[in-house]
Amino acid sequence: MNFSSVCGHNKNIDFLKKLFFRDRLPHALLFSGPAGVGKRRVAAALAAFLNCLNPDEKGACGECSNCRKLSSGNQAMVRFVGSSKDEEEMNIQFKNGSRILLKNTIAGSKRGGKKKTRKINIDQIREVIRQAALKPFSDGMKVFIIDDVAQASIEAVNSLLKVLEEPPRNTFFILITSKKALLLPTVVSRCQGLEFSFLKGKEMHEYIDNYIEPGKKQAAESCVEAAGGSPGKLLELMEADSADFKKTRIENFFEEVDRWCGDSATCQKKLAVMLEKEALRFRDKPDRESCRRVTLIDDAIEAVKKNANPSLAVSNLFLQLGKVDL
Ligand SMILES: [Zn+2]
Secondary structure, three states: OOHHHOOOOHHHHHHHHHHHHOOOOOOEEEEEOOOOOOHHHHHHHHHHHHHOOOOEOOEOOOOOHHHHHHHHOOOOOEEEEOOOOOOOEEEEEOOOOOEEEEEOOOOOOOOOOOOOOOOOOHHHHHHHHHHHHOOOOOOOOEEEEEOOHHHOOHHHHHHHHHHHHOOOOOEEEEEEEOOHHHOOHHHHHOOEEEEOOOOOHHHHHHHHHHHOOHHHHHHHHHHHHHHOOOHHHHHHHHHHHHOOOOOOOHHHHHHHHHHHOOOHHHHHHHHHHHHHHHHHHHHOOOOHHHHHHHHHHHHHHHHHHOOOOHHHHHHHHHHHHOOOOO
16 A cells, blocks of 8 residues: 555655655645545555554555554544545555555534535534544554545534644644635645646556556546546546447437436436536637636536536536537
């Protein structure tokens, strides 16, 4: 479970290692950047590194008692705080066969609304603060990985701010977000920020070589361009492709949408992936029209995710796009 198993992000990893070996690693880190590029994976490798009894330049050894505890998921050093499903877990599989299994150990309370879309709430952060204040482990560090921090409730963020200001000894906080612009400046200023970027083409091919099972490599290669440097997006596209989704022609789009609507969760997912695929065509073009299209498509994706009627959301999108060569 060491850093050499992470695809890309070498600059950030080197920076983290350098600070660690100089005993200068800040106790509050903020990993920001596009979704699906590997921020959680680096956070997990760093958490293992901080707790490993024999760390070296490559990262955690994967064999000491602490590393073994992390692989089994039966440990108390690293806590994962998620924003969504109760059963969510961060199961990071590394190239060398080892893994880090973090259950959503500080899940939210069951009160209030649908479980799947719940934000990180105040109870979760209170529990983080309580656990952070406990006596440190004699042979390890407490690491709290707080995922989707931009989705946390205002009360949760305000509470988090206090502990970020004066983190307890031997405790690290790794905040993760793909929406840094939505974070309060006070959160950003209390953390050492690390920006993560999309992987380069060569790194995406390395990812396919190392992590995609042999029978699916060809499918992965056919989606790699549309994935735009995000392994997470690549996996989504592959999943969509496997449902014959890729072959959907825009002329049949509405028929397809109607067909998918039988299962609203699947419909939302498929639509979001398809629209995102279209948006990718325009994302890197700096002209005004491309920006307008991307904004409209992003709005439609958000609307679909928020349970808008899929057919209606798509009709609206097409109306606003006007005569567009999709
Ligand atoms: Zn170790």
